[in-house]
Amino acid sequence: xQSNKLDLLKKSENNRLIIIDDSIDMQEIFTEIFDDGKxxxxxxxxxxxxxxxxxxxxxxxxxxxxxxxFIDVVLENEKDGLELIKMIRKIDKNFLCTxxxxxEDKLYFSEINxxxxxxxxxxxxxxxxxxSSVEVIQKSNYMLAAWNRRTREEYMMNELLSNQxxxxxxxxxxxxxxEINNPLSLIHGDVPFLLTTSEQL
Numbered sequence: 001x002q003s004n005k006l007d008l009l010k011k012s013e014n015n016r017l018i019i020i021d022d023s024i025d026m027q028e029i030f031t032e033i034f035d036d037g038k039x040x041x042x043x044x045x046x047x048x049x050x051x052x053x054x055x056x057x058x059x060x061x062x063x064x065x066x067x068x069x070f071i072d073v074v075l076e077n078e079k080d081g082l083e084l085i086k087m088i089r090k091i092d093k094n095f096l097c098t099x100x101x102x103x104e105d106k107l108y109f110s111e112i113n114x115x116x117x118x119x120x121x122x123x124x125x126x127x128x129x130x131x132s133s134v135e136v137i138q139k140s141n142y143m144l145a146a147w148n149r150r151t152r153e154e155y156m157m158n159e160l161l162s163n164q165x166x167x168x169x170x171x172x173x174x175x176x177x178x179e180i181n182n183p184l185s186l187i188h189g190d191v192p193f194l195l196t197t198s199e200q201l
Contacts, residue, residue: 014067014144014148014151015042016041016059016064016065016066017041017043017066017068017070018044018046018052018055018066018069018070019043019044019045019069020045020046020070020071020081020084021047021070021071021072021100022047022048022075022076026072026129026131027045029131030045030070032133033133033136041140044059044066048075048076049075049076049080049084049087052069052071052084052088056088065092066092067094067095067144067147068095068096068140068144068147069096070098070127070136070139071099072101073108074101074103081099081100082099082108082112082115085097085099086115089115096122096123096124096143096147097123097125097143098125098126098127098139099112099125099126099127100127100128100129100131101129102128102130112124127139
């Protein structure tokens with residue numbers, strides 16, 4: 001049963017990612033990059049924080065989370081992208097992202113590190129503009145593979161904990177039944193003696 005569910009998880013691996021950038025030109029570049037791999041990726045696009053959050057929430061309600069995204073640091077205002085990532089991670093802690101910027105002098109590493117788990121470097125990546133198609137495809141594949149592996153690991157851990165819990169409950173139940181049966185056996189064994197003794201009195 002467990003292996004069937006695990007096989008199903010492997011077969012239905014998440015290939016969903018979102019591009020969040022307020023530049024039409026950047027969105028068109030991403031469209032060209034992913035055009036050849038339409039069958040491999042399911043792409044969502046958003047031009048603003050509001051639009052991105054709406055798409056991500058709608059997909060979560062359908063139980064079809066978007067695994068990862070490319071997010072521009074500067075959307076409507078400076079650092080809006082980082083604020084958006086914080087909001088997304090509050091509603092979906094498993095969301096992975098590649099942060100994009102054209103301003104290499106402003107790397108925002110301390111702010112970025114405060115959003116993600118300490119020393120968990122696979123949760124985010126960095127991409128400088130102008131972007132290359134090879135980098136985008138490689139980072140997409142890496143993020144999607146990481147999301148799918150982490151989902152399988154989480155499933156296996158939950159199964160293991162559930163099995164351990166069932167073993168403990170089974171052991172406690174057996175011990176309790178033993179404790180109840182011992183006195184009952186003793187009473188049951190003494191009933192004939194008591195009946196014989198009471199008749200003699």
